[in-house]
Amino acid sequence: MIPHLITSSGDPVLELEQRILEAQPSIERWFRLEWMEHTPPFYSSVDLRNAGFKLAPVDTNLYPGGFNNLSPEMMPLAVQAAMAAIEKICPEAKNLLVIPENHTRNTFYLENVHTLMRIFRQAGLNVRLGSLDETVTEPMHLKLPSGGELVVEPLIRNKLRLGLKDFDPCTILLNNDLSGGIPPILQGLHEQYLLPPLHAGWAVRRKSKHFHAYDDVAKKFAKLIGVDPWMLNPYFAQCGKVNFHERHGEDCLAEAVDSVLAKVRKKYKEYGIQEKPFVIVKADAGTYGMGVMTVRDPSEVKDLNRKTRNKMSVVKEGMEVSEVLIQEGVPSVERLQEAVCEPVVYMMDRYVVGGFYRVHADRGPDENLNAPGMHFVPLAFEEQFNVTHPEAAPGTNGPNRFYMYGVIARLAMVAASYELERTDPETELG
Incomplete structure (x- = not known):
């Protein structure tokens, strides 16, 4: 099902789509060269926003939790990508240990874990689940709405290796974003591959560092296809040392909002865009759409009411918000x-393996859609995303539109590889 796209024939995003389709050979070569120099994250998902006058990533997740929302037709792509990723990291791999989030009663999330396990089993691996939750002391059987079952087992740490009873994995796949911190049981695993690396978790990672890296990628790519980098890149600023409860950092936040809005207004004037600009203020670390608000004027971040301060002050795992990202809406x-x-694109290794639309009937076009009440519609095109129709008019063909989504999402994935290199503690120490 393809959503009705409210666009016009003179729409800049349609021109961007045309540029991307015309430059497809150059674009694919550019990506190949990037992957010769950089290692893609093991898996990732990217939230995109299409404004009609620009198409940009607004969030990149390195622990994607919605594989169950992908179209079944895309599963063969995911299995092939999983095979390629594992062969590159550990060709002799036999056993894969998956470590899920601790809130293992969330059935939507559990269906995601079930789908992930199915992908890796079809890629030729023995897959079992181990929990970081210390209350899990014996195998726990969890029934799924789809009729399947998951067995979550307690982890066993032995010297430099981590595994389960009678199960010694070559590779450990984290589907837990470590919002609550890095547990000691995961540290010092010098004889096993831990994917993604620990510094990809929210205990360490910052969205602002990702978008600094994306700045570099967007400039290079925009030069390649001859467009304004702003067409595919949101302005942003970062504000540290914020305390919403004690109302510290409000001046810093207001100044950052004012700065980003001023840049956006200038671009809107340049392109004759009549929309009123806004920014999204969100926690610089964390996920699940928590700690997010829409702001249209700097005055709005001063004298926030108690309800909003409470909403903005804490994210997943009770993590206190002290740093925020101010991002062009x-x-x-x-x-x-x-x-x-909004489209969400899923990737494994360097490959796009599918996507879906996050849909929210009660939210406006300038609001965060990752909120209670959302639902998902798979991107289920008649043909695979990479089979484009260059002769078709922009905006009229599903595969062409999804190919463009995949290109922009892969730019965010390249940025994530830059980001992980730059924040690697071993590199920093070296």
């Missing part, structure tokens, strides 16, 4: 049955 023009939606 990209309004979504995409609709599915009149509801605002």
